[in-house]
Amino acid sequence: RKEVEQDPGPFNVPEGATVAFNCTYSNSASQSFFWYRQDCRKEPKLLMSVYSSGNEDGRFTAQLNRASQYISLLIRDSKLSDSATYLCVVIMNSGGYQKVTFGIGTKLQVIP
Amino acid sequence: NAGVTQTPKFQVLKTGQSMTLQCAQDMNHNSMYWYRQDPGMGLRLIYYSASEGTTDKGEVPNGYNVSRLNKREFSLRLESAAPSQTSVYFCASSDWPGQYFGPGTRLTVT
Numbered sequence: 001r002k003e004v005e006q007d008p009g010p011f012n013v014p015e016g017a018t019v020a021f022n023c024t025y026s027n028s029a030s031q032s033f034f035w036y037r038q039d040c041r042k043e044p045k046l047l048m049s050v051y052s053s054g055n056e057d058g059r060f061t062a063q064l065n066r067a068s069q070y071i072s073l074l075i076r077d078s079k080l081s082d083s084a085t086y087l088c089v090v091i092m093n094s095g096g097y098q099k100v101t102f103g104i105g106t107k108l109q110v111i112p
Numbered sequence: 113n114a115g116v117t118q119t120p121k122f123q124v125l126k127t128g129q130s131m132t133l134q135c136a137q138d139m140n141h142n143s144m145y146w147y148r149q150d151p152g153m154g155l156r157l158i159y160y161s162a163s164e165g166t167t168d169k170g171e172v173p174n175g176y177n178v179s180r181l182n183k184r185e186f187s188l189r190l191e192s193a194a195p196s197q198t199s200v201y202f203c204a205s206s207d208w209p210g211q212y213f214g215p216g217t218r219l220t221v222t
Contacts, residue, residue, distance in 0.1 A: 004154075008152075032209070034209065036210075042215070043213035045213070046209070046211065046212070049210065098143075100145070100211075102154045102156075104153065105154060
């Protein structure tokens with residue numbers, strides 16, 4: 001089993017739709033979680049941190065479920081500009097060593 | 113404030129050639145990272161540096177060396193390039209939360 005798994009998609013959704021992505025992780029000792037956005041042939045950019053209590057930023061909501069070991073990203077009222085690949089990131093700190101694991105990303109295409 | 117900068121943006125090497133990828137950040141971050149990104153594989157950590165003067169191996173360090181020259185600069189060296197090192201290389205720096213990435217170097221080894 002991969003350490004971090006994402007459905008690569010693509011998810012094709014109409015403008016205005018709500019879409020949700022999940023990302024599962026295998027190591028229960030993982031401590032920090034993030035969502036990044038990556039546009040085609042560009043660098044990843046931090047979208048938001050993920051907490052058990054949930055984290056909302058405008059149309060974007062991220063959630064962590066430690067019991068089931070997954071994080072989620074919900075996008076409401078999708079815009080054309082939301083079309084991108086969304087990467088989840090899981091970080092574990094152990095004995096001064098930081099292990100950073102990226103998922104392969106989920107591609108979102110918002111259609112007019 | 114340029115953030116994270118990388119040079120070069122593109123490079124073509126022949127098998128066996130060497131080169132150094134340069135990375136600099138002006139955000140006064142302690143931690144810096146080198147990743148490679150390949151289709152279907154996601155970003156994989158090559159090396160990272162938690163602070164000036166320290167470096168640690170990541171998931172795929174073989175064939176690479178790094179130097180944390182000072183707090184700003186973290187370079188990645190390929191001593192003898194191989195076709196398997198054809199990839200997009202990203203440098204990142206970190207201050208909580210999250211990492212900030214440079215624009216990437218597209219490297220092709222023929």
